[in-house]
Structures are given as C-alpha cells and as structure tokens.
Amino acid sequence: MVPDARTLFDRATGRRILVVGDLMLDEWIWGTVTRISPEAPVPVVAVADHSFTLGGAGNVANNLRALHANVVFAGMVGSDPFATHVRDLLRNEQVDDSGVFASADRPTTRKTRIVAHNQQVVRADWESTSMLATADRVRLTAFVRSRASECDAVILSDYAKGLLCREIVEAASACPLVLADPKPQNIALFAGVTCVAPNVAEASTIVGTPIVDDAGLERAGLRLIEMLGCRYAVITRGEHGMALFGSEGERLQIPSVARTVYDVSGAGDTVIAVLGLALATGAPIEQAMQLANFAAGAVVAKLGTATASPEEILALLDPAT
Secondary structure, X not given: OOOOHHHHHHHHOOOEXXXXXXXXXXXXEEEEEEEEOOOOOOEEEEEXXXXXXXXXXXXXXXXXXXXXXXXXXXXXXXXXXXXXXXXXXXXXXXXXXXXXEEEOOOOOOEEEEEEEOOEEEEEEEEOOOOOOOHHHHHHHHHHHHHHHOOOOEEEEEOOOOOOOOHHHHHHHOOOOOEEEEOOHHHHHHHOOOXXXXXXXXXXXXXXXXXXXXXXXXXXXXXXXHHHHOOOEEEEEOHHHOEEEEEOOOOEEEEOOOOOOOOOOOOHHHHHHHHHHHHHHOOOOHHHHHHHHHHHHHHHOOOOOOOOOOHHHHHHHHOOOO
C-alpha cells in the first residue's frame, strides 16, 4: 500500500486546484440494437436513455471533486444552449465556473456518442480547433493570472481545441506547481511547467522516436525534460503502467494495477488530477505517481469518462480492507 494514502487523501480535502483547458460536453445516447436499417447497412438503435457528462478538461475537474478538492475552472464555451448544460454540470459538482467564458465565434465542444449493449456505435463531434479570438484569449489569460497565485496547483489539460497558448501557460506560472497533460502538436507551449504527463504514444510523437523498450522509454523521458526544462516527466503506458523521470535523477517504473480494462477513455484525466492533487499536499513525486496509477486502475474498469473516489482507490491499494 502507498504509505499513508488515507492521510494523504485527508490532506487533499479542500486543496485549491485551478484547471485550465479544453472543456467538453459528452452527450450519451443509450439504446439497443435489434435490426439493421433498410436505408443503409447500419444498426438501428432504439434509444432508451439520453444523458450529459463533462468531458475533456471537465473530466479533470470531476476527478478532483471526487477526491474532495476545491476546483476553479478556466475555459470557454459557445454562445449556444449546450453551454448551459456545461455550466449546470460544473455547478452540480460545486466547481467554481467564474472563469468559464462564452465565445461568440466557436461552439461549445460536444461529443455525441451512441452506445448500444455497452458498445459505442458511432460518435459525432461539434467543435472548433482554431485559436481563441484575441479578446477571448486576453480575458482568459487575465483570469488565470489572477487566480493561479491563490491556488495550490494549476493543471493544464490540453485537448488541442485551440484554447491553450503560451500567454496562458505563463499566467499559470503565478502558482509554483503547474502540471500539464499535453498534446504533441502543442508541446512547446509547456516549457517551464513543473510536470508533464503524456501517454506513451504522445511521448513517442513528441520526441520523434518509437518507444519499444526501456532504453527508448528512458531516452524519451530525458528528452522531454531537456526540451521543456520541466522538473518531472511522467509517461503513462496503459497496461504497462507508468514511468517517472526527474531532472535530478529520479527514476521509477511501476506496473499497471488494473484488474479489468473496460474503457481507457479519460484515464489520463484521472492521472493528471491525482498527480496534481497529491503534489499539492506535499507528497513526494514517487508517492503521487503510485497513487495516480491506482486511481487509473479504478477508472478503466468503468464505461466512459469516470472518476475514482478515495474509497475505491484505497480498496485497490489494500484489497483486504
């Protein structure tokens, strides 16, 4: 068991975390399939239920709230009816949405998934990936700068939808602890953050070489630190666990703890949320990473973007409890 995990969760309660990133609305249409359409060779889904959840960076906020952190969110929605759903979901989780601004020139990012018999049939996306308009970027940057210094950590959640820019990353540096879950095409934005946490495919793309063995993994981790000047690089490796590299020589590889992998979507959100929250309590990076690994093991056993409670994580840590 990770040393003092329960104590760490107690210390995490009430920590102030600012999440900045690409906010999404996940729309779920649930149903069953009993026939093929006469119009085209596609299944006909008889709809039984329809729901909305927070996706993208919103799932980072959800994961933090599940661990009883206080969360402030900075992001954009459109000037459309779906923005109301996003705000309602944030407020239902008691997330401070005062940094969520409405843009006149982009839609609320929405991912519509049709699921039948617990299997996704199709997904439709409504989104813009263009950079924010200047006025939107200025007000978002100002908000991040004003709130980052009041928080215990800032988490930058990048889904490459055009929100994050260098000005926002620099504004986030008003907080001494900044973590980023980057997309490869935006990696240069995150120079100087405390910790980056890409998955192994993203890390391979960023450094420009395949990662097929431990030697390649170490080269990638060290290259990330060299490129960005960051303190830590954590590479998530799916069924192979996670690897840590530190600028002061820290090295740690840990195996996956997932017993059943049902759906890996959103696991990266869980990892960055738990890493950030654990580090905000003063936990050593090795302990933070091990805790994040167990949290990821809990969420991949669930369908869709999911969260892990302290009790679920502690149960994985010590099955005897």
